[in-house]
Amino acid sequence: MKLANPCPESLTEVQNSYCAGCGHGVAHRLVAEVLDEMGAREKTVGVAPVGCAVFAYDYWNFDVTEAPHGRTPCVAAGIKRVLPDRVVFSYQGDGDLASIGMGEIIHTANRGDNITVVFINNANYGMTGGQMAPTTPLGMKTATTPLGRTAGEGHPIRIPELLNALEAPVYLDRQSLHDPAHVRKAKNSIKKAFRLQVEGRGFTLVELLSTCPSNWGMTPAEATQWVGEQMVKTFPLGVVRDKS
Amino acid sequence: MTRTLIKGNEAITEAALAAGCRFYAGYPITPQNEIPSSMARRMPQEGGVFIQAESEMAAINLCFGASVAGARAMTSTSSPGFSLMQEAVSYLAGCEIPCVLVNVMRGGPGLGNIQPSQADYFQAVKGGGHGDYHCLVLAPATVEEAYIFTQRAFDLADQYRNPVILLVDGLLGQLMEPVDLVPIRPPSIPPRDWKLDGAKGRQRRFIRSLLMVEGVLEKHNYDLAQKYHSMAGEALWESDPHDDAELLVVAYGTSSRAAKAAVREARLKGLRVEWFRPQTLWPFPSEPLREAARHAGRVLVVEMSLGQMVEDVRLAVEGSVPVEFFGRPGGAVPTPSEILAAIEKALGRKAFV
Numbered sequence: 001m002k003l004a005n006p007c008p009e010s011l012t013e014v015q016n017s018y019c020a021g022c023g024h025g026v027a028h029r030l031v032a033e034v035l036d037e038m039g040a041r042e043k044t045v046g047v048a049p050v051g052c053a054v055f056a057y058d059y060w061n062f063d064v065t066e067a068p069h070g071r072t073p074c075v076a077a078g079i080k081r082v083l084p085d086r087v088v089f090s091y092q093g094d095g096d097l098a099s100i101g102m103g104e105i106i107h108t109a110n111r112g113d114n115i116t117v118v119f120i121n122n123a124n125y126g127m128t129g130g131q132m133a134p135t136t137p138l139g140m141k142t143a144t145t146p147l148g149r150t151a152g153e154g155h156p157i158r159i160p161e162l163l164n165a166l167e168a169p170v171y172l173d174r175q176s177l178h179d180p181a182h183v184r185k186a187k188n189s190i191k192k193a194f195r196l197q198v199e200g201r202g203f204t205l206v207e208l209l210s211t212c213p214s215n216w217g218m219t220p221a222e223a224t225q226w227v228g229e230q231m232v233k234t235f236p237l238g239v240v241r242d243k244s
Numbered sequence: 245m246t247r248t249l250i251k252g253n254e255a256i257t258e259a260a261l262a263a264g265c266r267f268y269a270g271y272p273i274t275p276q277n278e279i280p281s282s283m284a285r286r287m288p289q290e291g292g293v294f295i296q297a298e299s300e301m302a303a304i305n306l307c308f309g310a311s312v313a314g315a316r317a318m319t320s321t322s323s324p325g326f327s328l329m330q331e332a333v334s335y336l337a338g339c340e341i342p343c344v345l346v347n348v349m350r351g352g353p354g355l356g357n358i359q360p361s362q363a364d365y366f367q368a369v370k371g372g373g374h375g376d377y378h379c380l381v382l383a384p385a386t387v388e389e390a391y392i393f394t395q396r397a398f399d400l401a402d403q404y405r406n407p408v409i410l411l412v413d414g415l416l417g418q419l420m421e422p423v424d425l426v427p428i429r430p431p432s433i434p435p436r437d438w439k440l441d442g443a444k445g446r447q448r449r450f451i452r453s454l455l456m457v458e459g460v461l462e463k464h465n466y467d468l469a470q471k472y473h474s475m476a477g478e479a480l481w482e483s484d485p486h487d488d489a490e491l492l493v494v495a496y497g498t499s500s501r502a503a504k505a506a507v508r509e510a511r512l513k514g515l516r517v518e519w520f521r522p523q524t525l526w527p528f529p530s531e532p533l534r535e536a537a538r539h540a541g542r543v544l545v546v547e548m549s550l551g552q553m554v555e556d557v558r559l560a561v562e563g564s565v566p567v568e569f570f571g572r573p574g575g576a577v578p579t580p581s582e583i584l585a586a587i588e589k590a591l592g593r594k595a596f597v
Binding site: 043045055057063077081086182 | 267295299302305306308310311312331332440454535569
């Protein structure tokens with residue numbers, strides 16, 4: 001039997017640790033497919049975050065390093081400055097990027113460091129048991145907002161829009177992984193971001209709305225439906241900045 | 245030989261460049277500002293990368309990335325900034341990433357002041373970050389020694405795949421002294437067969453400190469312990485032994501200069517004193533110190549703190565001789581005459597002049 005979509009070379013065939021219905025597996029595969037299509041696997045260095053995706057180095061078949069929580073873009077920028085002809089990206093969750101690493105992402109973007117950031121927004125801290133994230137929509141119940149997030153606990157932060165206030169970023173985009181059509185769009189966005197990096201254009205970031213059914217208390221199907229119907233109201237899809 | 249009159253901080257920059265350091269990231273803080281400002285000017289001339297980071301956390305993590313990619317990398321800061329870096333120091337140690345870290349110590353705790361201090365000894369030597377780990381800690385006492393030790397720090401970092409701390413204080417950072425700015429040897433950077441530069445023609449590599457499988461982290465810690473044990477031979481010290489000595493004065497860095505002056509003065513007065521200066525604080529030169537201490541029979545430790553290294557001196561002598569302490573905290577530098585008074589007190593008698 002021949003698989004119509006065999007495992008990309010940039011992906012290992014290791015059984016991953018993600019929950020059923022989690023978006024990380026899809027996002028990992030999209031990155032892997034893009035790098036394969038660009039012929040970039042052998043010159044790519046990825047930086048994995050602290051969070052569920054900390055194990056990404058087990059699942060990607062290229063060089064990957066860990067980084068301290070939120071300092072992910074600093075580590076990526078340090079690698080890229082030393083090896084400007086390699087493809088370097090950070091893969092970060094919402095806690096890593098938009099909470100503890102907010103300073104680092106803003107300043108890396110502001111310097112226009114020529115890296116790509118793949119930003120997974122699943123509206124909560126998955127690894128630690130579903131606590132409120134900076135991207136948790138108002139009203140959403142989490143382990144630390146048992147009555148639903150209120151404005152007093154902070155409004156959900158829209159990262160591409162926030163970074164759009166800076167001069168340097170080249171490409172800022174938000175896509176979703178909740179159905180096949182959106183997954184294809186997401187892949188195109190990731191590919192565009194990596195292409196711009198290879199062309200030496202500067203800082204690129206693609207946010208991906210993702211699912212966390214285990215912590216949301218939903219089935220995988222309910223979770224994707226919630227992203228498509230509810231989460232997109234807080235986080236509108238589409239390109240926020242395209243200076244290409 | 246041409247000697248250049250140069251500030252300690254600037255000598256550290258020149259030494260890093262001489263050692264092949266081609267990546268520096270730092271954040272402004274007094275009294276180390278001459279390092280980033282000289283790096284900003286000099287690093288591009290050498291074809292390297294200079295980044296003014298948004299914080300000390302960013303600075304050390306930029307260095308983490310640069311080192312992972314294969315470059316010799318350095319950051320510098322002063323005490324409050326070094327506290328901010330401790331998270332990444334632990335990661336560097338856990339991931340076994342070489343990096344040179346310069347702490348030009350100032351008075352603390354908190355924001356403290358900008359006067360020279362030696363109150364970060366515990367943080368540097370005992371580990372300020374989480375987990376079982378050690379950094380090599382070099383403690384120069386002159387600008388020339390800072391120039392030599394900075395170069396040595398890069399070699400040690402590569403040899404052991406470990407962070408190395410150059411522990412100096414604000415006085416040494418600001419002091420100008422003549423130095424032969426001649427590299428100790430041409431930089432030779434050992435091949436980093438662990439670096440991440442793209443899995444071309446080889447298996448992919450990864451760098452991590454997260455080891456969740458049962459027993460793996462324990463083994464990693466034992467492996468690290470073995471590595472730390474193997475560093476014992478890197479201990480360096482300087483001493484001025486006298487057969488007649490009845491008191492050994494122990495000090496490092498800037499306070500050792502005042503201590504040496506006090507010992508010289510004391511000997512002119514006929515007091516039977518000698519000095520011992522650890523040049524590395526980790527590994528600590530415990531054995532030679534114990535020998536010297538037993539010979540003298542009494543020890544006086546002098547520090548610009550409330551007494552931190554004195555604990556390691558007490559451990560080294562294993563209770564065999566009394567260990568006394570004289571120090572001034574909060575950015576104060578003990579004068580030779582104050583130390584002389586402490587020497588006289590320790591000897592239990594006044595000078596006979």
